[in-house]
Amino acid sequence: MAQPRAELVGPATPIQPLARLSGQLGITLHIKRDDLAGTTFGGNKSRQLEYYLGAAQAASADTILITGAVQSNFVRTAAASAAQLGMRTIVQLESRVPDMGPTYDRSGNVLLSRILGAEVMHYPDGEDEAGADAALRARAVQEQKAGRVPYVIPLAAGNPPLGALGYMRAADEIIAQNAGFDVIVVASGSGLTHAGLLAGLHRAGHGARVIGSCVRRDAGLQTDRLKRVLAALSELTDTGGPVPQNRIEIWDGALAPGYGRIGPAAADAMARMAQVEGIMLDPVYTAKSFAAIPALVRSGSIPQGSNVLFVHTGGLAALFAYQDEIETALPRG
Template sequence: MTQDNKLDRFPRAQFMSGPTPLERLDRLSSELGIDLWLKRDDLTGLGFGGNKTRQLEFYFGDALQKGADTILITGAVQSNFVRSAAAAAAKLGMQSVLQLEERVSDMGKAYYSSGNVLLAQILGAEHMTYPEGEDEVGADAALHARADELKAQGRKPYVIHLGLNHPPLGALGYFVAGQELCQQMPDVDAIVVPSGSGATHGGLLTGVALEENTASVFGVCVRRDSEKQMARMKTVLQKLADLLDIDAAPLHDRLNVMDEALPPGYGKLSGGTRAALDKMARTEGIFLDPVYTAKTFAGLLHLVSEGKIQPGQKVVMVHTGGLPALFGYQNELASDLS
C-alpha cells in the first residue's frame, strides 16, 4: 500500500496550496560547517501560516464530514494552533471557540492582548479560559461542556482534542510533510524539528520512515523534559501507527528527543534561546519565534557542538512558524535588548 493510499480513507480539507519550499541558509552553513536548509512551513499561507495548517486539514476534513458548524480547540494564550483553527474556520464559514490555558507565568500585558490573541479576535473567534496549563484531560472536558451548551442551542460542534486518549489526526499532516521533504531532498542526513504535542514530530518521523529514508530525526523538546517527552512520543507514534495500520516498533527505534534547549521551561526564554533567535535573524534575515523555533535552532546548534550533527552533513530544520507570538513577547524581547 502506498502512502497516498493509506490516507485515502481520511477526509481532508484543502488549506495547503502546494509543498512548502526548502531554503538553503548559506551564511549559517558556512559558519557551522554543515549544509543547512530550512523547511519553510512558516509559509503555509492560511492565517499567518505555520505548521498547524497541515494538521488542521485532517481535523477540519473530519469535522466537515460530520456536518459540524463550530470548532472548539484549546491551547496556550499565545497558541498558534488556536489562531490557525480560527482562520481555517473563517475560511470555511464556520464558527470557532478558542480556549486559552494559563501555561506561562509572569507574562506582561502584551502577552494577553497582542500576537495570536489579537489575530484570533480579528478572526471573530469566541474566547474562553482555562486556569491550568498542564491538565489536558480537564481542558478537553471543559471544551466538551461548552460543546454541550452549543448543541442545546442547535449548533453542531466539533472538538479538536489535546489529550493523548484521542486519535492524532493532525499527525497525518506531518506524515504527508515527511513524504514531501524526502521527495524534495532524498539525500538529507538529519532533520531537526520541535517536539511538543508530538503530532508534528511523530508525523514527520513516520513519513520519513515509510519513505525508507535513513535520516536522523531529532525532536527538540519545547514543553517537557526528554523523559516525559519520550513517553509521550511513544504513545503518539503507536496511535498514529494504529491509524495507518503499520507497525510502530521501527518508529520507536528511531525516536530521538533532546531537552538541552528547554530550560527554563515552556514559553520561557533562556540566554541560549534568545541568542539562537538573534543569530538566525542577523545572519539570514529570518525570524524565529520564542516558544518553538528559537528553541529548535538552539537545539540544532547544540547538536553541532556535540558532534551529533557532523561537519558537511545535509541538515534540514523545520520552521514551524509561530511568528505572531513575537509581538506577544515584545516586553520580554525588548527588556533583553535594553
C-alpha cells in the same frame, strides 16, 4: 480507510539553503519554510488542521472548539482556517505561562483570534489536558442544545492523533523536494509534528534522523509522549510497521526556563538566524528548535559535513506578544 482532509496548505512549501549558517557551522543546512504553510502567519498547525477540519466537515460541523495556551498558534490558525471553511470557532485559552505582562494577554495571537471573530473562553490550569478537553466537550453539549453542530479538536495525548497525518504527508513532500537529508530538526511539543515526520519517513523507507527539540517537557517526558503518539498513529493509519524506538531522538538543551519562556539558548538562536540569514524565529517553538543545531554540531551528535534540514514551524505572530521578554533576553551587541 483514508481520513477526510480539508485542503488548507496548498503547494509545497519551499526548502531554501542557508548558505551563511552552513559556512559557520560546517554543515549543509537548509530550511523548510512551513511558516508559509496555510493561512495568514502560517505554520505547522495548518498541516495538522487539514485532518481535524476534514473530520469536522465530514461530520457537517458548523462550530469548532479548540484549546491552547494564551499565545497558541494552533487556536489562532484554527480560527482562520475555520473561517475559510465557513465555520465558527470557540477557543479556550489555558493559563500555561504565569507572570506575563499585559501585552502577552492582548497582543499577538490573542488579538488575531479576536479579529477573526473567535469566541474566547478560559481554562485556569495549563497542565491539565484532560480537564481542558472535558471543559470543551461540556461546552459542545451546550452548543448542541442551541442547535449547532460542534466539533472538538482535543488536546490530550490519548485522543486519535489526526494532526500527525499532516506531517506524514509533509515527509513525502520533503523527500520529493530533496531526499538527501541526513538529519531533520523540528520543535517537539504536542508531538504530532515530530511523530508524523518520523512515521512518514519510516513508511517511505528513508533513514534520516529526526531530532525533536523540546519546547514544553524535558527529554524523558517527551520521549514517553512520542512513544504514545506513534503507537496511536500506527492504529490510525499505515505507518509501515512500528517505528523503532531507537529512532526517537529528543534534545532539551533549550527548554529552560520552561514553556513559553525565553532562555539564553533560544535568545541566541533567534538573534543568530535573524542577523545571519534575515529570517525570524519565534520565542516559543522555532528559536528553541533551531538552538539544537549549533549545540548538536558542537557536541558532535550532528557530524561535520552533514546535510541538515531545519523545519521552520511558524509561530511568528507571538513575537509581538513577547516584546518585553525578547528585548530583555536578546544578547547585547
